Amino acid sequence: xxRGWLALGLLIALVGLAGWHGAxxxxxxxxxxxxxxxxEARAEAGDWTEAAxxxxxxxxxxxxxxxxxxxxxEHDVTDQIACGFAETLELxxxxxxxxxxxxxxxxxxxxxxxxxxxxxLLENLL
Amino acid sequence: xxxxxxxxxxxxxxxxxxxxxxxKRQVGELEPSELVFTLLIADLAAVxxxxxxxxxxxxxxxxxxxxxxxxxxxxLTMRSVRFRALMCGVPSIVVRDGRLxxxxxxKNRFTLDELAEELRCQGVADLSTVKxxxxxxxxQLTVLLTAADSPATASQLGLRPPEPGLPTLIISDGRLLExxxxxxxxxxxxxxxxxxxxxxxxxxxxxxxxxxxxxxxxFAKKEGAR
Numbered sequence: 001x002x003r004g005w006l007a008l009g010l011l012i013a014l015v016g017l018a019g020w021h022g023a024x025x026x027x028x029x030x031x032x033x034x035x036x037x038x039x040e041a042r043a044e045a046g047d048w049t050e051a052a053x054x055x056x057x058x059x060x061x062x063x064x065x066x067x068x069x070x071x072x073x074e075h076d077v078t079d080q081i082a083c084g085f086a087e088t089l090e091l092x093x094x095x096x097x098x099x100x101x102x103x104x105x106x107x108x109x110x111x112x113x114x115x116x117x118x119x120x121l122l123e124n125l126l
Numbered sequence: 127x128x129x130x131x132x133x134x135x136x137x138x139x140x141x142x143x144x145x146x147x148x149x150k151r152q153v154g155e156l157e158p159s160e161l162v163f164t165l166l167i168a169d170l171a172a173v174x175x176x177x178x179x180x181x182x183x184x185x186x187x188x189x190x191x192x193x194x195x196x197x198x199x200x201x202l203t204m205r206s207v208r209f210r211a212l213m214c215g216v217p218s219i220v221v222r223d224g225r226l227x228x229x230x231x232x233k234n235r236f237t238l239d240e241l242a243e244e245l246r247c248q249g250v251a252d253l254s255t256v257k258x259x260x261x262x263x264x265x266q267l268t269v270l271l272t273a274a275d276s277p278a279t280a281s282q283l284g285l286r287p288p289e290p291g292l293p294t295l296i297i298s299d300g301r302l303l304e305x306x307x308x309x310x311x312x313x314x315x316x317x318x319x320x321x322x323x324x325x326x327x328x329x330x331x332x333x334x335x336x337x338x339x340x341x342x343x344x345f346a347k348k349e350g351a352r
Binding site for chain 1: 178179180181182183184187190191193194195197198201
């Protein structure tokens, strides 16, 4: 019976960890998309320096979680987002409004999709 | 390369743990939940083992989850008869008093050819000699012959044959198993006597030596030993 309690405890812990992971990922991607949306608004207002600062802040936040993200998510997904940050920062430096806007929108969408991917939604379960 | 090695070791140990916890039963005797677990874990382990783009945790978490669920199901099947019937099914009588139970055979999709084969495997040629043939939950067929057709046992014949009990291996391929020797309450003097009686000088010259609970010795000399 002790083995049964152990299995039940482990199962509950796994479910708890999975739930925590989903919530943490959703929180992180929400925070990053917020920063990127603000950056786009600043860029549209012509404040490229502030836009670059906000995007860099988001990129550093992403890089700070590199180990956790790499250990829990498919590497293709995390690599694509890392490349997206690099591209967006480069376009901000060049002040290419149109291309920056497209790259930023793509990055925001990727982050949103990633955040939703781990949420216990019916569409994900199915 | 290191990643592949590390992943292989981790997942391999995890599968061994899973199989070990399932006990010593053979695959044919596994409960359905255990069989599913056994079939799945190898596949789950193989994917992150080969694809480095997938995190190790995506292999570990499903295996741990399956392991926990299988253990819980096993415990529930032990504790609840209803749950056991639900998970493992119930035995079906396919032959009763020499007559085929066709409804049960249809229900279990058990063909006449399969029944004939199983009966032949158990040395039964005449269906009328079968009192019951029961299709067990593990897929095996148990055949019980009518009392008139069952082989007579010693007790039915009023005989009292000696009970040899479990034979214990004392020498295995030239090596003395001292634990077994002492466990059987024997000593070196007894062993020396046995070796001398079989015209052997050393333990290394013996391939196998068993002794049963009656003290009956089975001896095999090593081939090619001088």
